């Protein structure tokens with residue numbers, strides 16, 4: 166509640182100076198903040214960011230998580246397009262990364278180990294023999310600190326990950342900044358520095374359902390992915406190292422395709438993933454420029470989400486492990502009622518020398534950005 170503290174101090178100061186009314190306009194600039202719950206004695210705050218067109222994002226400090234994201238459909242009707250929960254308890258009880266910031270290493274690391282500069286590091290295996298999304302207690306399960314500069318439309322969150330946490334070397338200071346811009350986009354910027362060389366791979370794990378009705382499956386959504394190649398996986402979802410052309414396969418989303426149209430095709434990669442659960446190697450040289458990664462459209466509501474990123478990869482996960490076990494915000498989250506578009510470096514990069522490097526060294530700054538842009542289709546699509 167740093168904002169509240171600042172406001173209290175400002176009010177006290179203004180009162181002393183006899184100008185109490187002159188500070189009363191200040192709260193309008195601040196994001197609305199509230200306490201969402203507690204982890205031990207740490208308060209978990211929830212911030213509501215908004216833009217001039219009424220788009221609203223709720224972000225909480227536990228896991229630097231997007232709890233809800235309300236955008237208009239083609240008739241201007243605002244609805245939440247990410248799956249989440251009304252209270253902190255389900256998040257604390259353990260849900261699979263709903264809306265969370267994932268780190269220190271998003272996605273899988275084979276056999277939960279890697280060798281860096283001649284030393285082998287053992288991570289926590291939490292996905293069979295592999296490490297998934299940072300281990301047992303990754304960044305999604307930590308309380309982040311909010312920056313006092315939170316404004317109506319932006320919020321900067323910080324988490325300091327101790328050296329040795331979940332097996333990773335070096336103390337890593339990570340920042341995530343959310344900005345809800347008036348051009349109807351949500352920008353997510355990541356920054357990190359370290360005290361010792363370490364792999365870093367940060368992403369957001371929102372489950373989107375653009376219909377605004379999480380009882381509907383995402384199979385009717387139409388998807389485009391700007392990638393000529395993807396990284397096929399073994400039976401444990403670790404990349405084999407191959408970069409395979411998508412041409413002629415159900416992984417070809419270079420032109421818009423309905424997700425459900427090929428998801429049940431007889432394809433060895435779809436069967437190991439139980440659907441789509443793969444990383445696409447985004448087109449264009451990896452030069453840290455923001456580039457088009459994907460677009461997702463829901464013909465019923467008319468909502469379109471466009472994803473741009475500096476990151477080289479995109480994990481498209483079609484909610485194949487969702488099973489109705491979790492319910493929130495009035496709906497049961499059933500099989501394939503949400504999908505993730507996780508901009509990231511490739512899975513298992515610390516063990517795959519041919520993949521773009523994820524190693525951050527002292528003195529360097531990890532900096533990545535993903536922009537989610539929301540618009541609507543003009544007329545009902547067929």
Ligand code: BGC
Pocket residue numbers: 261262272402442443480482486505507
């Ligand atoms: C992974 C899935 C996993 C899901 C939830 C995704 O990022 O690719 O395999 O089941 O996260 O843990």
